[in-house]
Amino acid sequence: xxxxxxxxxxxxxxxxxxxxxxxxxxxxxxxxxxxxxxxxxxxxxxxxxxxxxxxxxxxxxxxxxxxxxxxxxxxxxxxxxxxxxxxxxxxxxxxxxxxxxxxxxxxxxxxxxxxxxxxxxxxxxxxxxxxxxxxx
Amino acid sequence: xxxxxxxxxxxxxxxxxxxxxxxxxxxxxxxxxxxxxxxxxxxxxxxxxxxxxxxxxxxxxxxxxxxxxxxxxxxxxxxxxxxx
Numbered sequence: 001x002x003x004x005x006x007x008x009x010x011x012x013x014x015x016x017x018x019x020x021x022x023x024x025x026x027x028x029x030x031x032x033x034x035x036x037x038x039x040x041x042x043x044x045x046x047x048x049x050x051x052x053x054x055x056x057x058x059x060x061x062x063x064x065x066x067x068x069x070x071x072x073x074x075x076x077x078x079x080x081x082x083x084x085x086x087x088x089x090x091x092x093x094x095x096x097x098x099x100x101x102x103x104x105x106x107x108x109x110x111x112x113x114x115x116x117x118x119x120x121x122x123x124x125x126x127x128x129x130x131x132x133x134x135x136x
Numbered sequence: 137x138x139x140x141x142x143x144x145x146x147x148x149x150x151x152x153x154x155x156x157x158x159x160x161x162x163x164x165x166x167x168x169x170x171x172x173x174x175x176x177x178x179x180x181x182x183x184x185x186x187x188x189x190x191x192x193x194x195x196x197x198x199x200x201x202x203x204x205x206x207x208x209x210x211x212x213x214x215x216x217x218x219x220x
Contacts, residue, residue, distance in 0.1 A: 089210065091206070
């Protein structure tokens with residue numbers, strides 16, 4: 001098992017629905033093929049430095065996961081011929097990468113139960129900050 | 137390394153001995169996603185600045201080069217900029 005980072009450039013005209021479908025099926029494939037997804041990240045729509053397939057903009061998506069060569073093969077098969085994917089690269093996870101604490105510790109099933117607990121501390125800190133600003 | 141001739145023509149050899157930016161800093165990792173850091177190491181035409189000018193150490197220059205090339209592939213940096 002090894003950490004990998006997948007960078008995807010998606011066609012600018014792809015609907016949000018299709019994007020989430022693609023990402024979901026990707027993470028599904030990873031999970032069913034000896035892998036575990038660590039995180040997904042996006043930059044949204046960005047302008048390219050040079051046109052790709054005549055497009056000047058596209059969606060940037062990143063998927064961080066652990067996997068085996070089998071996982072990689074499946075992902076490759078899925079993405080390579082997908083017309084919405086303009087470009088993709090899979091690379092080793094950089095050593096500097098730190099997975100988010102929730103994903104590292106818990107199973108996917110437990111995530112739903114845990115996320116309210118995670119949100120509460122955030123709400124508390126937000127309340128504390130305006131109070132601190134007023135005190136200053 | 138093959139032996140160099142005594143530097144009469146190579147004026148740049150004895151200019152300031154720059155220190156590697158990444159060795160001293162040590163915090164920010166070199167990433168192909170980090171355009172703001174990477175942009176300092178390419179010329180106006182988009183070429184990678186050589187190590188003897190940027191002052192990087194060998195290890196970081198290699199990482200930098202790899203990162204820039206990846207960034208080029210993922211269209212966050214250009215391959216070349218036509219100067220007009």
